[in-house]
Amino acid sequence: MLRIEGLTAEIDGKAILRGIDLEVPSGELHAIMGPNGSGKSTLSYVLSGREGYEITGGSVTFNGVDLLAMEPEERAAAGVFLAFQYPVELPGVGNANFLRTALNAQRRHRGENEVDAMQFLKLARARMKELSMPEDMLKRGVNVGFSGGEKKRNEVLQMALLSPKLAILDETDSGLDIDALKIVSEGVNALRSPAFSALIITHYQRLLDYIVPDRVHVLMAGRIVKSGGPELALALEASGYASVAA
Amino acid sequence: MNAIVNNNAAGLLGRADALATPAWAAETRAAGIAALRAHGLPTRRAEAFRYTDLAQVAQASFGENSPMGARGLGMPSLPLTRGAARLVFVDGVLRGDLSSLPPRPLSDAQALLGGLTSLPTQPIAAMNAALFEDGLFLDVPEGEDAGLVELVCVVTGARGAIGFHPRHVLRLGRRAKLTLLDTSDGAAGLAYLHNPVFEISLDEGAELAHVRIQREGRAAFHLSSVHCAIAAGATYDNFTLNAGGRLARNEIHAALNGPKAMCHMNGAQLVGDGQHADTTTVLHHAAPDCGSRQTYKTVLTGKSRGVFQGKILVSKPAQRTDGYQMNQALLLSEEAEMDSKPQLEIYADDVKCSHGATVGALDPAQLFYLRSRGIPQQAARSMLVEAFLTEATEGVGDEACRAALSEAVTAWWAQERA
Ligand SMILES: Nc1ncnc2c1ncn2[C@@H]1O[C@H](COP(=O)(O)OP(=O)(O)OP(=O)(O)O)[C@@H](O)[C@H]1O
Ligand SMILES: [Mg+2]
Numbered sequence: 001m002l003r004i005e006g007l008t009a010e011i012d013g014k015a016i017l018r019g020i021d022l023e024v025p026s027g028e029l030h031a032i033m034g035p036n037g038s039g040k041s042t043l044s045y046v047l048s049g050r051e052g053y054e055i056t057g058g059s060v061t062f063n064g065v066d067l068l069a070m071e072p073e074e075r076a077a078a079g080v081f082l083a084f085q086y087p088v089e090l091p092g093v094g095n096a097n098f099l100r101t102a103l104n105a106q107r108r109h110r111g112e113n114e115v116d117a118m119q120f121l122k123l124a125r126a127r128m129k130e131l132s133m134p135e136d137m138l139k140r141g142v143n144v145g146f147s148g149g150e151k152k153r154n155e156v157l158q159m160a161l162l163s164p165k166l167a168i169l170d171e172t173d174s175g176l177d178i179d180a181l182k183i184v185s186e187g188v189n190a191l192r193s194p195a196f197s198a199l200i201i202t203h204y205q206r207l208l209d210y211i212v213p214d215r216v217h218v219l220m221a222g223r224i225v226k227s228g229g230p231e232l233a234l235a236l237e238a239s240g241y242a243s244v245a246a
Numbered sequence: 247m248n249a250i251v252n253n254n255a256a257g258l259l260g261r262a263d264a265l266a267t268p269a270w271a272a273e274t275r276a277a278g279i280a281a282l283r284a285h286g287l288p289t290r291r292a293e294a295f296r297y298t299d300l301a302q303v304a305q306a307s308f309g310e311n312s313p314m315g316a317r318g319l320g321m322p323s324l325p326l327t328r329g330a331a332r333l334v335f336v337d338g339v340l341r342g343d344l345s346s347l348p349p350r351p352l353s354d355a356q357a358l359l360g361g362l363t364s365l366p367t368q369p370i371a372a373m374n375a376a377l378f379e380d381g382l383f384l385d386v387p388e389g390e391d392a393g394l395v396e397l398v399c400v401v402t403g404a405r406g407a408i409g410f411h412p413r414h415v416l417r418l419g420r421r422a423k424l425t426l427l428d429t430s431d432g433a434a435g436l437a438y439l440h441n442p443v444f445e446i447s448l449d450e451g452a453e454l455a456h457v458r459i460q461r462e463g464r465a466a467f468h469l470s471s472v473h474c475a476i477a478a479g480a481t482y483d484n485f486t487l488n489a490g491g492r493l494a495r496n497e498i499h500a501a502l503n504g505p506k507a508m509c510h511m512n513g514a515q516l517v518g519d520g521q522h523a524d525t526t527t528v529l530h531h532a533a534p535d536c537g538s539r540q541t542y543k544t545v546l547t548g549k550s551r552g553v554f555q556g557k558i559l560v561s562k563p564a565q566r567t568d569g570y571q572m573n574q575a576l577l578l579s580e581e582a583e584m585d586s587k588p589q590l591e592i593y594a595d596d597v598k599c600s601h602g603a604t605v606g607a608l609d610p611a612q613l614f615y616l617r618s619r620g621i622p623q624q625a626a627r628s629m630l631v632e633a634f635l636t637e638a639t640e641g642v643g644d645e646a647c648r649a650a651l652s653e654a655v656t657a658w659w660a661q662e663r664a
Contacts, residue, residue, distance in 0.1 A: 050614050076620035088615040092633025101629065102619035109620065141633075158619065 001026040001197045002047075002067075002166055007058035008222075009046050016042045018222035020058070024166070027194040031208055031233060032201045034219035035241050040201045041085050043219070044168045047199075048082040049075050062166065076102075077109035079165030083155040083172045085201075090142035095154070098142045099124060103161055127160045130190075132183055148175035156187045163191065167198040173207040185210030205237040218244050254289075254304035255282040255373075261309060261409065262376040270356040271378070274413075278375025281365035288369050297553040297585045298495050298524040300369070303467050308409030308439045330427075330646070332396040333382050337403075338410040340380055347395060355383040355415040362445045362473035362499070370471040370497055374443040378413040381442075384426075388419035388449070394427060394646060399440065401432035401466070409439040416444065418452035418480075425455040425644045430490070432463040437492070444472040448480040450504065455483045457647040459654050462490035464521070471497040478504025478533070485642050486513035487651055488523050489658045495524040495553075502529075502536040502564070509538045512638045516658045517582070519548025526555040531564040531594075538568070543638045544575040545631055546582035547662050556601070557589040564594045571601040576608065576634050578627075628659060 002024040009017040016039045024030050034040055046053050047060065049072035060067040067075060090098065104114040115123065124138060131153055143151050152172050159167055169188070173181055188198065188211050200211060208216070208230060216232040217224045218241070226232065226244050236244065253259070259282055267275045287304045288295040334344040342349070365372040386392045401408060418424055430440055440462060448454055462468045468491040474482050486496050500509050515523040529538055544552040554573045575584040586603045608630050616626035635655060642648045 048618050050618075051610065071623070072614060072617035073620050073622045073626075076618055082618055084615070088611050090612055090615070090630075090633060092636040093629055098616075098619075098629075101625070102616075102621055105622060105625065106620035162619070 001063060002199075003061045005059050007046070007060060008056045009042065009053045010056055011042070011053060015056075016222055017046065020222070020224055022217065022224060024197045024199060026197055028214040029188075029192070029198045029200060029211060031213040031216045032199060032219050033203065033216065033233065033236060038219045039222040040219055041170055044082055044170045044199070044201065047168060048072060048080055073105065074109075076162075077106045081159050081162055081164035081167045083152075083159060083167065083169045085170040085174070087143050087151040087155055089144050091144050093142050094138075095140055095142050096121070096124065096138040099138075099158065099161055102158070106162060123161065124157075127157055130183075131157055131160070131187060133157060149177060149180050152176055153180060153184065156184050159191070160187055165196060167191065167196070168201070169198060170201045171203065173202050173204060181207065182210060205233045208233050220244070253283065253286045254301065255286045257304070257307050258282060258373060258376060258409075265377065265379065268353065270353040271359070274360045274375050274378070277360060277365050278372050278377070281369070281372035282376050285366065285369065285372075287373070294367075294526070294555070297551075297555070298493070298522065300469075302493060303439065303469065306437055306439070306467070308407055330394040330396050332398060334398045334400070335410070335412060336400050337405040338401070338408050350383045350385065352381050352383050352413065352415065354385075358415050358417060358445060358447065359413070360445075362447070362475055363443070363471075368471060368497070368499070370441065370469045370495065371443050371473070373469070374411045374413060374441050374471070377409065377411040377441070378443070379411070381413040381415065383414075384416045384424065386418045386422040386424050389421050390419070391423040394425045394644065397426060397428040399430045399442070401436065401438050401440065401463070403433035403436045407436050407438045409441070411441040412443075414442060414444045416446045416454065418448050418454055420449045421451040422449070423453045425457070425647065427457045427459070427644075427647050427650060429459040429650070430462055430468060432466050432490070434463040435465050436463050437465045437467070438463070439467040439469070441469045443470070444474070446472065446474040446482065448474070448476050448482055450477045451479040452477070453481045453483070455644060455647070456485070457642060457644065457651070458484070458486040458496070459650060460486065460488045460490055460494060460496070461654055461658070462494070464490065464492060466491045468494040468496075470495070472499065474498070474500040474509075476500060476502050476504070476507040476509060479506045480504070481508040481510070483510040484512070485639070485647075485651070486525070487516070487654055488513065488525065489516040489654055491523075492520065493522045495526065497526045497528070499528045500530070502531050502538065503533055505533050505535045507533065507536045509536075510641065511538070511540045512641055513542050514635050514638050514655070515542070515544040515552050516655065517544060517546045517550040517552050518658070518662050519550055522551045522553075524553035524555070526553075528557045529559070529569075531558065531560040531567045531569065534563060534565045534567070536564065536567055538570065540571040540573075541638045541641070542573045543635050544573075544584060545578065545634065546575065546584060547578045549579070549581040551582070552584045554585075554603075555587045555589070557591065558599060558601070560590075560592040560594050560597050560599065562593045565596045567594060567597045567599060569597070569599040573603045574634070575605045576631065577605060578608065578631075624663060628663075631659065
């Protein structure tokens with residue numbers, strides 16, 4: 001599904017990603033852990049096509065096509081979804097309008113029928129119920145005045161509605177209470193299928209109790225320095241990153 | 247009378263001299279001519295016109311049948327709102343056959359003419375006074391709800407690049423209500439001038455919602471001036487969408503003259519390549535316990551210029567004034583320019599008055615967020631521009647007006663994107 005080879009990227013001449021090799025096969029969930037500032041969010045932005053990063057080397061293919069050559073919206077339509085570490089507020093853009101526009105843009109891009117307002121409402125309500133989100137969040141401006149946890153849930157709602165092939169969750173667990181953590185994890189687990197993969201960026205082993213990853217990678221100073229099974233996360237929790245770096 | 251050397255309004259004055267003036271209009275006309283003679287049209291040396299040069303208007307000549315390169319405008323599809331009373335001007339002429347409102351002659355408004363303007367310092371109103379011939383007169387009796395009235399002004403080009411200077415007079419009696427939807431349209435490529443002046447008096451408790459949609463042809467001049475006196479407990483609610491014209495200036499002069507009066511002035515300026523749009527508001531809080539709200543949004547593309555000047559004057563008796571003014575501009579191109587001049591002059595001591603101004607580009611983080619969800623770049627930009635304008639447009643209460651506004655915004659944006 002996703003193959004990253006020798007990826008290097010810089011911001012304003014400063015090297016942030018310094019040779020990333022990573023492969024996520026179809027159907028697998030991989031966790032990425034690593035200290036603050038190691039480049040986790042940078043990797044997720046580079047994969048989803050944000051401007052401002054100079055790709056200086058390497059390649060990324062997604063189901064065999066060159067991901068880096070695509071516009072952000074093309075990547076989304078191809079099935080890449082990023083749950084932002086810091087979801088963006090859009091005052092004046094209604095959440096329902098935003099979600100439906102996004103869903104229909106992707107459907108149109110794939111040559112599928114658009115969903116009308118009624119169909120959409122039905123879909124959205126069902127997903128929101130699963131995520132225990134109050135319905136009035138559809139009427140509000142996108143993320144405007146949402147609490148930290150509500151913003152994260154809104155990211156997961158978008159993921160559930162857009163049903164991506166590759167989800168990149170950038171610290172979606174940060175700021176969630178224990179109940180929300182369970183609900184969000186269920187949301188991710190519900191998407192598990194042979195055609196779905198995920199990159200789960202987290203600082204906390206706790207999340208991985210709910211979403212059990214196939215692999216765990218440690219990113220430090222722009223490189224994957226260690227990979228292993230779920231037990232690696234436990235080891236990190238016990239002894240910190242210093243033990244890995246050594 | 248001596249010819250005045252260097253008076254840049256000579257062309258306009260020549261036209262004024264040639265007009266036949268009935269007795270009821272004589273005083274106003276004479277005052278307008280006197281003001282133009284004395285001051286001409288302002289150059290940018292005049293403080294109130296620092297950002298907007300009327301020299302182009304002084305140099306142009308109107309009233310000639312020379313629609314060179316003009317694309318004639320067919321009659322627009324008029325049934326904007328079913329059942330609404332309507333007054334229609336086509337190429338400067340009141341068209342009874344297209345109107346559904348029995349027009350009262352402007353001569354009936356003689357006692358109200360010129361009462362709210364101050365011509366020596368208001369050249370746009372002076373130009374109108376010197377050249378006006380006709381206009382809408384609406385007198386809504388005490389307690390009556392006159393519903394929605396549409397004032398439609400269309401310049402098709404059939405009579406060439408005309409100078410059109412209508413004088414509209416509105417009076418609302420005590421607790422009377424009216425919604426006025428006032429639209430200006432015109433042929434593309436035709437350098438005509440539309441110079442409407444509104445004189446509005448609102449008696450105690452009256453409510454006027456005044457929605458203006460200015461989408462003149464791109465070569466036209468639109469110079470408008472609204473003068474409004476608001477009595478105790480009355481509300482004037484103005485929304486101006488400015489989208490057309492090569493050079494547009496919309497002035498609003500409003501005075502809150504009695505306690506607990508209210509004034510809303512909101513608007514959006516959509517300014518495309520080659521356009522210049524200026525909103526100038528002068529708000530006088532003259533009585534206690536009044537409120538005012540102003541929210542103006544300007545979107546600029548291409549090589550264009552936007553201006554907002556907003557003065558709030560709070561006189562000594564106007565205690566417990568609650569005033570708010572916000573003016574924001576969105577620059578969608580590097581060649582666009584915005585000038586803002588808020589001005590507060592406060593002589594009362596118990597006053598809440600705030601103002602703010604922002605100028606910025608689209609937020610790349612917001613744009614990326616939308617695109618990362620699969621929304622194409624252009625659509626994402628549209629959504630953000632629309633969101634930017636929403637804060638100003640959402641206050642428009644009348645549904646028909648809101649629909650007309652959103653249609654005008656969509657049309658402008660579609661043209662800009664093309
Ligand atoms: N716009 C920028 N300009 C300069 N440096 C930047 C910019 N954005 C990120 N960086 C730097 O890149 C490095 C990696 O940042 P990144 O956000 O990817 O870290 P992270 O691993 O996600 O950290 P965290 O766990 O705190 O979220 C940091 O040193 C950061 O300061
Ligand atoms: Mg991060």
